[in-house]
Amino acid sequence: MIMKPNTIEPSHLLAALNWRRAIKVFDPDKLIPAETWAALEQALVMSASSYGLQPYRFIVVQDKKIRQQLLPHAWDQRQVVDASHLVIFAARTDVTEQEIDDYIQLIARVRGVSPDSLRNYREMMRDSLLADDFKPVARHWAARQAYIALGNLLTSAALLGVDACPMEGFVPAGFDSVLGLTEQGLTAVVMCALGYRSAADEYSKAAKVRFPASVLVKHV
Numbered sequence: 001m002i003m004k005p006n007t008i009e010p011s012h013l014l015a016a017l018n019w020r021r022a023i024k025v026f027d028p029d030k031l032i033p034a035e036t037w038a039a040l041e042q043a044l045v046m047s048a049s050s051y052g053l054q055p056y057r058f059i060v061v062q063d064k065k066i067r068q069q070l071l072p073h074a075w076d077q078r079q080v081v082d083a084s085h086l087v088i089f090a091a092r093t094d095v096t097e098q099e100i101d102d103y104i105q106l107i108a109r110v111r112g113v114s115p116d117s118l119r120n121y122r123e124m125m126r127d128s129l130l131a132d133d134f135k136p137v138a139r140h141w142a143a144r145q146a147y148i149a150l151g152n153l154l155t156s157a158a159l160l161g162v163d164a165c166p167m168e169g170f171v172p173a174g175f176d177s178v179l180g181l182t183e184q185g186l187t188a189v190v191m192c193a194l195g196y197r198s199a200a201d202e203y204s205k206a207a208k209v210r211f212p213a214s215v216l217v218k219h220v
């Protein structure tokens with residue numbers, strides 16, 4: 001049985017979320033330690049997704065030469081080259097029969113059940129995800145799943161004291177070309193720079209701007 005982990009205090013969670021800022025200026029000399037990064041990668045891997053299908057890949061770009069190539073496709077936003085780590089969230093451009101079958105095989109292996117016992121689940125996924133009217137929206141569906149992983153990563157990073165900047169300010173076609181994503185049936189949908197804020201980052205010193213909960217949260 002998996003033990004329920006120790007919980008943290010609500011105040012601890014809120015302090016981390018309030019500390020989190022979309023960092024504009026990273027300290028290029030500060031690197032995320034390997035153990036911390038490994039945990040953040042696992043936060044990506046352990047994200048929830050519809051059907052559990054995980055219709056995405058996370059491209060971690062540490063090669064500075066590749067980052068330099070990405071920079072002009074990202075409005076020259078310095079986070080792309082200065083952050084310790086850069087993750088590109090690449091969503092599947094369509095859902096394939098193979099992907100569903102691979103996933104069924106994985107469940108069977110991990111849970112020690114026969115693939116045949118998962119027949120209904122497989123059919124349910126095939127009926128909805130391989131349907132003709134789903135084809136045009138498949139990539140948007142996959143992108144939404146990738147964004148859940150982004151949220152998971154942001155919160156996890158904040159709890160570990162790692163700075164991040166979620167970024168949509170880039171040209172997907174440019175990223176797809178530099179990273180060779182199209183031929184893998186993938187497209188870049190969002191990215192996240194991670195590392196540590198520079199003392200020169202003015203934005204992180206400003207107050208966080210949010211509409212009050214009374215506006216954003218409706219109790220009915």
Ligand SMILES: Cc1cc2nc3c(=O)[nH]c(=O)nc-3n(C[C@H](O)[C@H](O)[C@H](O)COP(=O)(O)O)c2cc1C
Pocket residue numbers: 020021022023024077165166167168169170190208209
């Ligand atoms: C999906 C998404 C895309 C964003 N794209 C960029 C970006 O390209 N460049 C940037 O500097 N900030 C970007 N941001 C950061 C937002 O501007 C920032 O989250 C927002 O102003 C709220 O500030 P906070 O995250 O510091 O609380 C993005 C945020 C999200 C969630």
